[in-house]
Amino acid sequence: MPVFHTKTIESILEPVAQQVSRLVILHEEAEDGNAMPDLEKPVLAVSRAVVNLVKVGRSTIESSEDSLLKQDMPAALLRVEAAARLLEEASSMLKVDPYSQPARKKLIEGARGILQGTSSLLLCFDESEVRKIIRECKTVLDYLAVAEVIETMEDLIQFVKDLSPCLTKVSREVDHRSQELTHQVHRETLTRCLDSVKTLSPILICSMKIFIQILRQHCRESDEAAENRNYLAGRMSDELHEIIRVLQLTTYDEDEWD
């Protein structure tokens, strides 16, 4: 079962998570331990990377229009900064006493804090990216809601012109997202729903065209044609709602899928 829900987050955090776990085990197994080496340089490298992340993070917060990102990201940055301070303190303490137990504990706490803070930050950023895809999905849903008021060929042409680019964008972004997910069931659900949307869209347009033609001829069958069109628009909407639901899943609760 994967721990991280996207391949990008996994590739960034998994190696360091393994290193930290290993250090914790080593620390527990060798409680007295050997003398710690001078960690000033590697700690300085972490501190520099943290300063850069905080700078980049603040710039992201300032330029973003996503209120949730603005709300959540500062706490993650503070967490990373606090963890870096713990590492600096540990390094200073180990310089004085390379066997210091409190320093070792600080070192582990700091490394864990960096891992957790970076993880929170990546999650904030990822959720914001997901919200962008969801906005695109909702735009398509808005267009689908308009399908039942289209009664002329001119309006249908405009409808297709409006819907096509949004649908292409949703298709590209959801496809990319599904490839990014580490959870196979989520990935397959996104692919299946997206395939349905892509299959249904030309059929919907065709049903709208048939409805308009029947309406023009003042035939009684227009009710049936409208029903068929509404059914197809409804099916597409259902698939898009399912895409939105799965896009927001980040947990691995298998019970949910039972």
Add this chain to the structure above:
Amino acid sequence: EIILEACKSIAAATGALVKAAGTAQRELV
């Protein structure tokens, strides 16, 4: 994205630090 690159740098630096700290302990275990 720049923020992903910044996170990668932190992860790499932390990994190197933890590895350096772990090496001394490993000798004892």
